[in-house]
Amino acid sequence: MGGRVENVGVLAMELYVPSQYVDQTELEKYNGVSPGKYTVGLGQSKMGFCSDREDIQSLCLTVLHRLIEKNNINVHDIGRLEVGTETIIDKSKSVKTFLMTLFAKEGATDIEGIDTTNACYGGTAALFNAINWVESSSWDGRKAIVVAGDIAVYGKGPARPTGGAGAVALLIGPNAPLVFDRGVRASYMAHAYDFYKPDLASEFPLVDGKLSIQCYLSALDSCYNLFCKKMRKTDPDFRGLLSLDGMLFHSPYCKLVQKSLARVCFNDFLNSPPEVREQQFPGLSKFKDYKLADTYFDRDVENAFMTYSQKLFDEKTKPSLYISRNVGNMYTPSLYGGLASYLVSKSPKELVGKKFALFSYGSGLASTMYSINICDDVSKLNGLIDSLKLSVSLLDKRESVDPAVFSDIMDLRTANYHTAPYTPTGSIDVLFPGTYYLTNIDDQRRRTYDRKV
Ligand code: ACO
Numbered sequence: 001m002g003g004r005v006e007n008v009g010v011l012a013m014e015l016y017v018p019s020q021y022v023d024q025t026e027l028e029k030y031n032g033v034s035p036g037k038y039t040v041g042l043g044q045s046k047m048g049f050c051s052d053r054e055d056i057q058s059l060c061l062t063v064l065h066r067l068i069e070k071n072n073i074n075v076h077d078i079g080r081l082e083v084g085t086e087t088i089i090d091k092s093k094s095v096k097t098f099l100m101t102l103f104a105k106e107g108a109t110d111i112e113g114i115d116t117t118n119a120c121y122g123g124t125a126a127l128f129n130a131i132n133w134v135e136s137s138s139w140d141g142r143k144a145i146v147v148a149g150d151i152a153v154y155g156k157g158p159a160r161p162t163g164g165a166g167a168v169a170l171l172i173g174p175n176a177p178l179v180f181d182r183g184v185r186a187s188y189m190a191h192a193y194d195f196y197k198p199d200l201a202s203e204f205p206l207v208d209g210k211l212s213i214q215c216y217l218s219a220l221d222s223c224y225n226l227f228c229k230k231m232r233k234t235d236p237d238f239r240g241l242l243s244l245d246g247m248l249f250h251s252p253y254c255k256l257v258q259k260s261l262a263r264v265c266f267n268d269f270l271n272s273p274p275e276v277r278e279q280q281f282p283g284l285s286k287f288k289d290y291k292l293a294d295t296y297f298d299r300d301v302e303n304a305f306m307t308y309s310q311k312l313f314d315e316k317t318k319p320s321l322y323i324s325r326n327v328g329n330m331y332t333p334s335l336y337g338g339l340a341s342y343l344v345s346k347s348p349k350e351l352v353g354k355k356f357a358l359f360s361y362g363s364g365l366a367s368t369m370y371s372i373n374i375c376d377d378v379s380k381l382n383g384l385i386d387s388l389k390l391s392v393s394l395l396d397k398r399e400s401v402d403p404a405v406f407s408d409i410m411d412l413r414t415a416n417y418h419t420a421p422y423t424p425t426g427s428i429d430v431l432f433p434g435t436y437y438l439t440n441i442d443d444q445r446r447r448t449y450d451r452k453v
Contacts, residue, residue, distance in 0.1 A: 004135065006174060008135055008173065008174050009180050011143065012171040012383070013170050013343075014169045014387070015333075015388065015391040016063040018398075019394075019431055019435070020398060020399050020430055021046040021048045022403050023045070024046060026403050030403035030404060041255065042162065043253055043257075045325045045326050046325075046328070048165050049151075049153070049164075049401075050165050051427065052412055052416060053428065053431065053438055054151070054165075054435075054437060055151070058438055059166070059436075060095055061449065062167065063168060065434065065451070075103045078103070078111060078143055079139075079144065081096055081103070081144070081147070082114075082115075082129050082147070084116050084117075085150055085332055086119050088197075089447075094114045095149075113126075113130070116129065119362035119365075120150075120250050120252075120331045120362040121332070121367065122148065122362065123146070123336060124332075124362075127148075129146075130170075130172040134172060143171055146169070146170045149168070150165065150167075150333065151165045152165060155204040158209065159207050162253050165327070168340070178372050178374055179372065180370065183230065184227060185230075186229075187223065188218075188365075189365065190219075191364070192211065193206075194215040194216075195363035196364060210297075214297070215365050216252070217259075217263055219361055220361070220369075221263065223367055224359070225267060227357065227369040228240050241261075241265060241312060241316070243355075244371075245316065246316045246319070246342055247357050247359075248320045248335060248338040249335070249338065250359060251337075251338055252334070253324075254321045254325050260359070261316070262306045265312065266305045269281045284308065316356075319341060319345035320338035321341060322392070323395070326395055335358055340388050340391070343388055348378045352381065355373050357369055357371045409426070424437075432452070436451050437451075
């Protein structure tokens with residue numbers, strides 16, 4: 001095989017979110033913070049979480065098995081399986097090797113790829129590996145699967161309401177309905193201690209909240225400007241946000257995403273020639289000499305561009321926030337939950353021919369902006385959208401859990417994080433049918449799973 005194939009992208013997509021959540025209004029009361037702090041201040045409604053019955057391997061098994069089942073995938077047609085996660089339960093053995101149980105039992109073991117880790121960016125890096133493989137001379141004609149999953153939990157304190165959990169699986173190959181643009185990926189990678197997990201005995205990260213926001217926004221500035229520059233090489237008329245139908249972001253919490261869209265507009269404003277600036281950004285000229293680096297926490301700039309961008313946000317970004325608002329930060333799958341939300345918010349007819357940019361950010365830090373084009377053929381899209389709608393509809397079937405019970409479950413996870421042997425006690429009844437769950441960790445720390453029928 002080999003040679004350059006066309007229209008490489010997402011052929012099918014699956015999403016899994018845990019069956020339990022805590023309501024953010026109730027969490028505000030329970031944590032004794034002012035009403036609106038999580039729901040308005042962070043823009044979050046519900047936060048998904050897992051009991052000790054689920055771990056990173058069970059999440060990834062669940063979403064992968066569903067993708068295979070729903071799309072009748074012949075496992076022998078898969079030549080690459082990539083996992084992106086920052087939920088580390090083994091310093092050597094990859095989650096990918098565990099997922100091989102679904103393939104090896106059919107005799108399918110010629111499958112490249114392992115795990116990729118850098119905070120919330122690992123899923124994107126895994127995705128790029130898969131795309132690169134299909135477009136490379138190593139490609140043997142088979143498809144790739146990318147699984148991104150995480151359990152995002154924080155210790156008690158201001159970061160806890162920004163947790164979440166979930167997994168996505170993407171089937172990647174040529175002639176796809178969602179096609180990745182070539183040659184325009186724009187990355188920004190640097191060292192920062194904004195969010196990191198140096199304590200291997202703990203599930204929780206160390207977080208410098210304010211620095212993490214600054215890092216996120218500065219990475220966005222860099223990626224967006226470079227992305228526009230690369231786009232203009234092939235399309236000199238490219239006008240930034242105005243040339244895009246949608247703009248999707250990694251979502252730690254929805255409010256930061258809304259601020260990010262405002263930030264994109266601020267970038268467009270600074271990059272506009274004076275005559276365009278006056279016309280496109282009326283009343284904002286007083287900000288023309290402002291510098292990006294001085295304005296991460298500048299309230300005047302933020303408020304002015306939040307107001308300016310409200311309509312653009314409603315149109316191009318808000319539809320991507322449904323899962324983020326109702327599940328929380330899923331870490332590596334967060335951006336792809338955004339993609340799923342955006343896709344199910346419209347009919348296939350409305351989606352055809354649309355172009356949107358995606359911003360992936362992982363603390364530490366690694367970030368990229370890239371773009372996807374939706375094909376012109378409605379019939380190619382129908383299956384993907386219908387299947388995603390089914391997955392997303394499960395959000396309404398979840399069980400609400402009292403914040404005190406949620407807190408006890410978090411305490412139990414923390415207390416037993418490194419216990420072996422260990423038999424989990426979390427309810428199996430609450431899990432959705434088809435969910436994999438942990439049955440045991442033996443004295444050699446080997447994990448076994450079962451699947452709920
Ligand atoms: N009603 C409405 N809004 C309120 C209320 C209220 N009652 N109380 C507070 N707010 C607003 C604040 O004004 C603030 O708004 P602003 O962002 O516009 O300034 C917002 O709610 C957050 O409140 P703060 O007191 O400023 O911040 P807090 O101490 O709650 O911490 C943070 C928020 C930093 C996001 C914390 O949750 C955190 O550390 N999360 C994890 C790190 C993170 O997600 N970083 C983002 C990028 S890195 C990544 O993806 C992991």
